[in-house]
Amino acid sequence: MAESMQGLHRSCRCAELSEANIGQTVTLMGWVQKRRNLGSLIFVDLRDRSGLMQILFDEKIVGSEGFARAGGVRSEYVLAVTGRVQKREAAINENLKTGSIELAAESIRVLSESEVPPFPIEDGIKTKDELRLKYRYLDLRRPEMQKNLILRSQVTNLIRKYMAEDGFLEIETPMLQKSTPEGARDYLVPSRVHPGSFYALPQSPQLFKQLLMVSGFDRYFQIARCFRDEDLRADRQPEFTQVDLEMSFVDMEDVLETTSRLLRNVFRDAIGVEIPDPIPRMTWQEAMERFGSDKPDTRFGMELIDVSDVVADCGFSVFTSALASKGTVRGINVRGQGDMGRKKIDKLVDLAKACGAKGLAYIQCRSDDTVKSSFSKFMSEEKMSDLIKAMDAQAGDLLLFTADRFKTAVEVLGQIRLTLARELELIPEDQFNFLWVVDFPAFEWSDEQNRFLAMHHPFTMPYEEDLDKLESGDLSSIRSKAYDIVLNGVELGGGSIRIHQDDIQERMFKALGFSLEEARDRFGFLLTAFEYGVPPHAGLAFGLDRMIMLMTSADSIRDVIAFPKVKDASDLMTQAPGPVDDKQLEELYLKTLSDGQEKIKE
Structure with missing residues (x-):
């Protein structure tokens, strides 16, 4: 039967103890990893996020009641144990941080009992991903998963520290915004108070961070949640996190140097990896010619x-x-x-x-x-x-x-x-090859739409010497001031110098095949803001999930996200998405198609 803590307080985490603590009396709390009953002695490996500590239960010390209680615990029971730290007499484990010490228990409380877990709570398991994700809260107890998420937390703290010291302001942008369909599909949110109207969840804070530059916040960053309704793969999720930044009164060199310094600081302080200074650079054309990819793996x-x-x-x-x-x-x-x-x-x-x-x-x-x-x-x-x-x-x-x-x-x-x-x-393993890819084409041809599209987005500045080609029709040869940061053949992120002159922006819209009226219908609030004094500005965003995946050598970004989705964008643990009751739909002025009814076509 589970007990309360009854005024007990944890002294420290399991693996925070060392030989320097020998002789001290401490209280540890955690989960049972393993129990070994040798008759007169019982050994329990107690686990928390810091690691393992071996607990020795000797009936002479812990008493008959405590010894009996220790003999009844099973894997994943939650214990509170008070005892004295001592040096192990035998079976020293050099592969364990606490392998030379143990805790001689003086008292034990069973804070919570556990059913038999559906898979072992240990590293290197061969359990199917579907089962791991259904019981994600158990999967997250495994040391390798905890290590990944602890590193993720450390990295975000390092990013915030560096950006603050470099004069950046962390500013949040809206999660509910207007849909501007250009690129991936939006996740739409119906409005209750505006019947028939919808918000969109942000694919990125792009337009808002440019508005922040218009507002005079000349150095912005955000660890931003973003959403894209697109097919999933190993390095893609419907909701993801990106490190987003924008700067005023800068050129491309400023953005590349700032981002390079940030990455060098993070990789050095988080995992002890030194990134070359400067990070190598390659044009898009050279990358395609040498490697057949605009995100080449140069290892x-x-x-x-x-x-x-x-x-x-x-x-x-x-x-x-x-x-x-x-x-x-x-x-x-x-x-x-x-x-x-x-x-x-x-x-x-x-x-x-x-x-x-x-x-x-x-x-x-x-x-x-x-x-x-x-x-x-x-x-x-x-x-x-x-x-x-x-x-x-x-x-x-x-x-x-x-x-x-x-x-x-x-x-x-x-x-x-x-x-x-x-x-x-x-x-080669354990090698981190960073690369800046620069001078992307401003446009790429779409066979599906039978027209040129912006390779990055319509607000990316072309090179000045290529501007005359906007009217000549030779769009394929126009270079843009866009840049991507690549790591080991994975695109971490990218950005560009933004267009801040009205005449160039109008020419860009025209080249993309839509009128100024159409542009105002999609991006009117941004274009209006640009009539009130817009500074030259540029920015970049890189994927936090992808970066942590590479830093930890994980096979998928699912292994560095606490509660990820699977390939069909569903959550196996919470069973989301799911149906809602008719009253909720009525409040939103919505109806769903009946089973078997064909999808309404436009």
Whole structure:
């Protein structure tokens, strides 16, 4: 039967004790990790968020009643134990922080009993994620999960400390705001007092933080909750946290330097990792050409090689037709894999097709000095030799090629590069490669909408020397003052210099295909504010969840968020989302579709 604390107070946490405390009488409280009954002695491993402490129950010391109570505890019972710290006589555990000491119990109280947990409360369990998330409060007791969330708390405290010392003000922006559909889908919230109208949960504080610059708060930051109604994956959740900042009277160098200093401070103080100063920098064009990605993983080689000039007149129609259509031919050298089996190569071909390519050409420079190729019969020996030389291939290497439009060719090869690096274990562990990617295109073409879209958002400033192209129609070659911070091939976040001149903003809207009236309908409150003296400003936001995931080497951001959602955006623990009663719907002037009724189409 559970007891009350009856005036007891915890002296400290379990793993806060050391040999310096030997001889002291303390009270510990926590959960039973394990109990071992040796007849005359009982050992209990008591656990709290700091770690474990071995408790020794000797009937001569704790008394017959206390000894009996200790003999009845099971895993996850909650105990309060008072006793004297002493040095272990045997079985010293050098892998445990408190492995050289134990607590000789003088009294015990069972504060709470527990059912048998549905899975072991320990690290390295093979339990299915669905079960872990259903009983998330138990999963969070496991040391590795507590370690992740403790680090997350430390990091947010370090961020706040650094930003305050650097002159930033922490200001909260609204959670209920107007829907400005551009990009991901909004989560909508119906209004009770405005029938038929809806709020949107923020995808980011973008417009409000720009308004704060208009308001004169020249250095703003916020650890902001954001929401996007989009499909989930390992590094994406419907609700997430980002570190958001905006600065006035700055250029791109100021933002990059401020963010770099912040990251260097956080990684050094939180996990003891030194980030290079300066953080390397690469243009978007170079990143795409070398790695096939605007968030390249630079921890390993296997870079893309442009062989368009080498195969210009090679006779292989797949290559020549791509070049005739102003495309490109790119290759990668997978060193030491020239003897790869046909089944594995076919899987790579299938992957290339799944990523949007028409196929994947290959040359096997086998270890026995023979050469096998999927297209050798279409090329002369001399051209084949030139191509192998251009790829710097040796006996034992595998060469893979794509031929298509630039973006498709490099992105497909970039995906194959990453897949092979993982399969061949080429990516070093415990390495943190930061990279600034700069000079993004201002626009990207959407086949779905058959028009150019803003690659970042409509308020991103193009380079001044490219502004004349806004009216020429040559939108694909316009560079923007946008920048992303990348870590180990993961986009942590990004930002840009904002447009603060009315005439440039109007030209940007026109280039995107909507009138000033349409722009005012979507962003009117921001554009009106910009009529009252707006300073040059810039900002950035990076994902806190993703950063903690990388810092802890977690497999998913679910492992660094206390109560995450699963792939269909549901919460297995609380069973959200769920139905609500008719009265609540009536108050919001809403009706739901009956079961089996087709969804109303626009």
